[in-house]
Amino acid sequence: MADLERTGRSWLTDAVIYGIYPQSFQDSNGDGIGDLRGVIDRLDYIVSLGVDAIWFNPCFVSPFHDAGYDVADYLRIAPRYGTNDDLVELVEKAGQRGIRILLDLVVGHTSIEHEWFRTELAADGPHPEGDRYIWRTDEPERGWESDLPGTPQWVRSPGPRQGWYLKNFYDEQPALNFGWVRTDPAQPWRDPVDGPGPKRNRQALKEILDFWLSKGVAGFRVDMAFSLVKDEGLRDGVLASAAIWQELREWLDDAYPDAVLIPEGEEPRTGARLAFDADFMLVIYAPHASLFDNHSAGRLPWHEPRPAFFDAAGEGSTELFLDTWAHLREVDPQRSILLATADHDFTRLRSGRAPEELGAALTFLFTWGSVPSLYYGDEIGMRYLPDLPNVEGAICSPLYNRAGCRTPMQWDDGPNAGFSAAPADSLYLPIDPDPDRPTVAAQDGVPGSTLTLVRELLALRRRTPALQGQAPTTVVNPGYPFAWLRGEDHLVVVNPRREPATLETDQAEGMEVLFGSGCDVTGDRIELDGFGYGILGRSR
Numbered sequence: 001m002a003d004l005e006r007t008g009r010s011w012l013t014d015a016v017i018y019g020i021y022p023q024s025f026q027d028s029n030g031d032g033i034g035d036l037r038g039v040i041d042r043l044d045y046i047v048s049l050g051v052d053a054i055w056f057n058p059c060f061v062s063p064f065h066d067a068g069y070d071v072a073d074y075l076r077i078a079p080r081y082g083t084n085d086d087l088v089e090l091v092e093k094a095g096q097r098g099i100r101i102l103l104d105l106v107v108g109h110t111s112i113e114h115e116w117f118r119t120e121l122a123a124d125g126p127h128p129e130g131d132r133y134i135w136r137t138d139e140p141e142r143g144w145e146s147d148l149p150g151t152p153q154w155v156r157s158p159g160p161r162q163g164w165y166l167k168n169f170y171d172e173q174p175a176l177n178f179g180w181v182r183t184d185p186a187q188p189w190r191d192p193v194d195g196p197g198p199k200r201n202r203q204a205l206k207e208i209l210d211f212w213l214s215k216g217v218a219g220f221r222v223d224m225a226f227s228l229v230k231d232e233g234l235r236d237g238v239l240a241s242a243a244i245w246q247e248l249r250e251w252l253d254d255a256y257p258d259a260v261l262i263p264e265g266e267e268p269r270t271g272a273r274l275a276f277d278a279d280f281m282l283v284i285y286a287p288h289a290s291l292f293d294n295h296s297a298g299r300l301p302w303h304e305p306r307p308a309f310f311d312a313a314g315e316g317s318t319e320l321f322l323d324t325w326a327h328l329r330e331v332d333p334q335r336s337i338l339l340a341t342a343d344h345d346f347t348r349l350r351s352g353r354a355p356e357e358l359g360a361a362l363t364f365l366f367t368w369g370s371v372p373s374l375y376y377g378d379e380i381g382m383r384y385l386p387d388l389p390n391v392e393g394a395i396c397s398p399l400y401n402r403a404g405c406r407t408p409m410q411w412d413d414g415p416n417a418g419f420s421a422a423p424a425d426s427l428y429l430p431i432d433p434d435p436d437r438p439t440v441a442a443q444d445g446v447p448g449s450t451l452t453l454v455r456e457l458l459a460l461r462r463r464t465p466a467l468q469g470q471a472p473t474t475v476v477n478p479g480y481p482f483a484w485l486r487g488e489d490h491l492v493v494v495n496p497r498r499e500p501a502t503l504e505t506d507q508a509e510g511m512e513v514l515f516g517s518g519c520d521v522t523g524d525r526i527e528l529d530g531f532g533y534g535i536l537g538r539s540r
């Protein structure tokens, strides 16, 4: 069991996180959508995986134009997921089992249905205490904003208030006003960062954190953390946003010193004390994509097509990933870095891979010197389902459909794979129709199944400090087979390609295979079958 006695925030360093998309994990009341009671009912399963914390995508009141990333009330659980009391019960029951709860803080924007926005929309001019949103009355010039989804753009106000408001992602997600680095009398909507509107929003942010942390939540994943302050020179806005988080950390140090904050992205090093507890090498970043090609959900304009390293063809490279890793280690050797199997925005680990290919990928993800984040369903090798309908804003562009990584968890062979008692056509998203779809029931306790592998790897990680977050990770061979030392006494080798691979290294001398498949070591020579993997340790 995980160690909840470990106070402070250092637990995160050695933790394994389980990502739950609340819509799709377990429906307890037959309405076709997952809920908190469903998660409570499945806590023993979650514990059995060997994880330490659950990260929920946003589960607050929302019209769900963007799956809940459009919050209409930060202080209330969406009724479809249950009540605030259910969340408290979940925190308590998970805590009794050694599991912490992390919520998702979407603070760069709200929903158009948030009371703050409705109030400003109904007004005939700026709020006397300062606008919480960014409004302009003059026609926006084209140019500084881009047409990429997820970048700020002006949206014409539907009224009564005249003019335009700035959005953060979809039109239904107006950006909250945290001010601008560069002010300009000709552009009066550029409040300074310490203007009255931005101050009100910073105060609200504390109140939201206080509300949930006082209920026992362990911390937050922070959505679009470095985009609070908007400026054309992106870097200025990022730095000013980081300063807001630093101010907040100072407050947390007194009020909730144990609370962890995990940003979406990499926290810029500014010379000031870091506000966040980790960097999230999200699946959105090219270094992660260069390993897993997680873009069958869609290729974003900044993603260069390149062969993935974890691929049967064996034509990829670890270079981009390792360069980025080395840079992050250099700027801050102790900093935790999260690596996810997948998430609610990108293709699942299984996509494009046969089940027998998953061992090498999971061995890498669970024994590299990072904090692994396991996305629900990846522990049984659920597939990304292509061509699903646009449910709750899943389709960002014709080439980018996130619905396929958000389908219901596959528990067993019962109706709707055990996810829900609702009629199949009223499920949040359809279940994988493949008659051979993986399920928990079919893999539970079965030697060699993906689920068993995940449990075994996480159990080995838990009892072996050298395989956890902090022990040094030293690359021994960057190609096929990929090999790295953890600490001084553990060597991990994976061969993600179909062809066998051999490695001769002095590091293997005196080592034996502690855990693995298709991996043999003799003296300094390691031989791996196609898709083989091994965790080697010193024989006594």
Ligand code: BGC
Residues within 6 Å of the ligand: 066, 069, 070, 106, 169, 223, 224, 264, 344, 345
């Ligand atoms: C979330 C997306 C969401 C976007 C806008 C991202 O960081 O992961 O799912 O659509 O922010 O809130």
